[in-house]
Amino acid sequence: MQDKRRKTGYLLFLSDRSPLIPWLFLLPFLLFFLIFMVYPMIQGLYISFTNYTILSERMSLVGLRNYLNLLRPGDLFLISLGNTFKYVALAVPVLLGCGLLFAIVVNAPIKGRMLFRTALSAPFVINVASIALLWTWILDREIGMINYYFMKLGLPKQEWIYHPFSAMLVIVMVSLWGRLGSVMLPFLAGLQDIPQEYYEAAIIDGASKWNLFRYITLPLLKPILLFAGVSQVVAGFQIFGEVVMITGGGPGYSTRVAMQHLYEVGFSWFRLGEAAAMSWILFLIIMFFTILQFRYLSGRVEY
Amino acid sequence: MDNRVKYDILYGIGFAFLIFLAILWIVPILWCLSTSLKLNENTYTYPITWIPNPITVRNYITVLTSGRGANIGIAFINSTIVSALTILLTLIIDSLAAYPLARLEFKGKPIVFAIVVGSLFIPIYTVLVPRFMMFWRASLLNTYWCLIFPALSSSYGVFMLRQFMLSIPRELEEAALIDGCSRFRTFWTIIFPLTRPALATLSLFVFLSSWNDFLWPLLTLNDPTKMTLPVALQLFRTAYGNWEMGTVMAAAFTGTAPTLIVYFFTQRMIVRGMLTSGLKG
Numbered sequence: 001m002q003d004k005r006r007k008t009g010y011l012l013f014l015s016d017r018s019p020l021i022p023w024l025f026l027l028p029f030l031l032f033f034l035i036f037m038v039y040p041m042i043q044g045l046y047i048s049f050t051n052y053t054i055l056s057e058r059m060s061l062v063g064l065r066n067y068l069n070l071l072r073p074g075d076l077f078l079i080s081l082g083n084t085f086k087y088v089a090l091a092v093p094v095l096l097g098c099g100l101l102f103a104i105v106v107n108a109p110i111k112g113r114m115l116f117r118t119a120l121s122a123p124f125v126i127n128v129a130s131i132a133l134l135w136t137w138i139l140d141r142e143i144g145m146i147n148y149y150f151m152k153l154g155l156p157k158q159e160w161i162y163h164p165f166s167a168m169l170v171i172v173m174v175s176l177w178g179r180l181g182s183v184m185l186p187f188l189a190g191l192q193d194i195p196q197e198y199y200e201a202a203i204i205d206g207a208s209k210w211n212l213f214r215y216i217t218l219p220l221l222k223p224i225l226l227f228a229g230v231s232q233v234v235a236g237f238q239i240f241g242e243v244v245m246i247t248g249g250g251p252g253y254s255t256r257v258a259m260q261h262l263y264e265v266g267f268s269w270f271r272l273g274e275a276a277a278m279s280w281i282l283f284l285i286i287m288f289f290t291i292l293q294f295r296y297l298s299g300r301v302e303y
Numbered sequence: 304m305d306n307r308v309k310y311d312i313l314y315g316i317g318f319a320f321l322i323f324l325a326i327l328w329i330v331p332i333l334w335c336l337s338t339s340l341k342l343n344e345n346t347y348t349y350p351i352t353w354i355p356n357p358i359t360v361r362n363y364i365t366v367l368t369s370g371r372g373a374n375i376g377i378a379f380i381n382s383t384i385v386s387a388l389t390i391l392l393t394l395i396i397d398s399l400a401a402y403p404l405a406r407l408e409f410k411g412k413p414i415v416f417a418i419v420v421g422s423l424f425i426p427i428y429t430v431l432v433p434r435f436m437m438f439w440r441a442s443l444l445n446t447y448w449c450l451i452f453p454a455l456s457s458s459y460g461v462f463m464l465r466q467f468m469l470s471i472p473r474e475l476e477e478a479a480l481i482d483g484c485s486r487f488r489t490f491w492t493i494i495f496p497l498t499r500p501a502l503a504t505l506s507l508f509v510f511l512s513s514w515n516d517f518l519w520p521l522l523t524l525n526d527p528t529k530m531t532l533p534v535a536l537q538l539f540r541t542a543y544g545n546w547e548m549g550t551v552m553a554a555a556f557t558g559t560a561p562t563l564i565v566y567f568f569t570q571r572m573i574v575r576g577m578l579t580s581g582l583k584g
Contacts, residue, residue: 019409019410021403021407021409021486022403022407022409022412023403023409025399025400025402025403025407025490026399026400026403026404026415028395028396028399028400029396029397029399029400029455029458029461030400030415032396032452032455032456033422033456033458035452035456036430036434036437036452036453036455036456037422037425037430037456037457037458039433040429040430040433040434040437041425041429041430041433043433043436044429044430044431044432044433047432047433047436054436054439102324105317105321106321108317110318110321114570115325116321116324116325117570118566118567118570119325119326119328119329120324120325120328121570122328122329122332122563122566122567123328123331123332125511125515125559125562125563125565125566126332126515126559126562126563127514127515127517127532127533127536127558127559127562128515128517128533129517129532129533129534129536129537129555129558130335130533130536130555130556130558130559132537133536133540133551133552133554133555134331134332134334134335134552134555135331137334137335137338137548137551137552138331138334140545142545143346143347143545143548145334145351148350148351177328177331180328185573185574185577186577188574189574189575189577192574230424234424234426237426238426238427238428240517240518241517241518241533245537245540259428259518262428262431263518263522266431266432266435267435267522272432272436275431275432276432276433279428279429279431279432280429282426282428282429283425283426283428283429286424286426287424290424
């Protein structure tokens with residue numbers, strides 16, 4: 001007993017008032033954070049100004065050449081980036097809209113609402129590879145379930161992933177299915193957090209349903225809208241697995257996205273300098289949209 | 304009276320719509336399960352059958368033991384080990400780091416906290432290339448560590464646990480300090496146990512993200528015996544044709560069964576966790 005106490009006393013030779021104590025607590029985390037987050041970010045920026053490839057161990061500075069090459073009109077990167085923008089512009093508003101709408105519906109006092117919540121949100125815990133295997137099977141042109149029921153209903157067989165237009169829709173649809181939970185659940189949590197008295201008071205004052213939504217629900221959900229908006233835009237620009245495993249970026253280049261292009265340039269062709277430049281362009285784009293959303297959606301909410 | 308009827312009709316329509324939506328969302332999962340329990344030759348018959356006849360688990364046995372394409376059984380074990388280690392280490396490291404940010408006053412705290420919050424918004428691809436080079440140079444590709452170490456640099460847990468620790472009453476801790484407990488002991492015997500609900504939620508989030516991670520493992524693992532499930536599933540698919548969808552769906556379902564089961568039992572916790580993770584900052 002005596003011994004044990006002395007030992008702890010010895011190990012913590014620093015007195016409790018020592019300014020080093022907080023840093024000792026932080027040390028393990030900061031170590032990983034510096035090595036695997038801060039250092040790679042800085043190094044990535046440096047690599048983006050070099051012609052580094054993994055095969056030849058040489059690395060020389062080439063200035064802005066990687067960036068200028070990427071932004072040359074007609075470069076595959078710009079095509080992929082354009083598709084990514086198209087995807088984000090389609091998927092994010094749909095996700096936010098459906099997420100909010102479904103959250104309101106499953107928050108209503110209805111029978112079995114827990115069941116509905118589970119059903120609508122469950123796919124968001126499924127890994128992207130399983131999602132892709134599942135949906136390529138369902139959307140198969142010849143033996144897929146959806147075309148089977150289309151035929152039963154007398155509708156024409158759809159090309160799905162074999163047509164440039166529907167291929168993009170498939171990616172949007174699959175991400176809506178798979179990501180709905182990650183938007184709906186925060187909205188649901190936010191709805192449950194709104195004091196019921198607000199609604200009661202407004203109803204006494206004769207407010208309509210729409211006004212309740214417009215002047216109470218929506219403003220109070222603003223922080224969550226911001227959170228969901230930012231995280232979905234960030235996630236949208238990073239879309240990768242769904243595309244690579246369902247359409248492979250095709251047909252042609254119609255669904256090729258930025259992340260896929262980065263992956264191939266960097267890790268199939270090993271042009272790492274170029275890949276790093278790409279990642280910084282993407283980073284700047286995301287930063288821009290994040291700041292934009294903070295500008296328009298932030299602001300204190302008083303309860 | 305009239306209003307009452309109108310309300311009932313609206314309620315009915317809304318309810319029907321909701322049932323329709325729920326079915327739409329759950330059908331793909333049921334279809335995956337149903338296909339996986341069919342004999343392969345029964346998966347493309349006309350018309351479609353929903354209840355397999357006969358019901359068979361042969362596909363699951365193939366998936367877990369055959370190793371054709373990729374060994375899903377081994378991948379399952381790999382995923383379990385990686386997730387478990389990541390959760391364990393994250394809980395220790397992040398709660399240690401969260402404590403001074405919630406409770407102690409020190410020079411540099413605002414800066415550390417600002418960096419922690421700021422890095423929440425860093426997309427993974429900004430560090431993809433250099434991280435890959437790091438692990439490649441250190442010959443750590445195709446190991447568990449190349450998946451675990453980067454996960455430990457995420458500041459999400461630190462942020463979330465700090466928010467939670469702020470809500471723990473100071474009195475409990477002060478009593479211990481007055482009794483002569485060291486800072487570390489106070490943390491370990493008082494704060495850490497009280498943080499349990501947040502730790503549970505964090506474990507869940509870490510579990511989901513490490514089990515489902517696709518891009519980074521795809522980059523760093525090319526040895527089939529080291530692959531985690533999503534990467535193994537991708538490789539697995541390349542070895543199977545369209546006439547073997549029963550087996551493919553069994554693999555897909557194996558890959559996601561643990562997350563779905565965990566989700567069914569912890570759903571409330573996840574919703575609550577999304578709130579405490581400081582949406583309201």
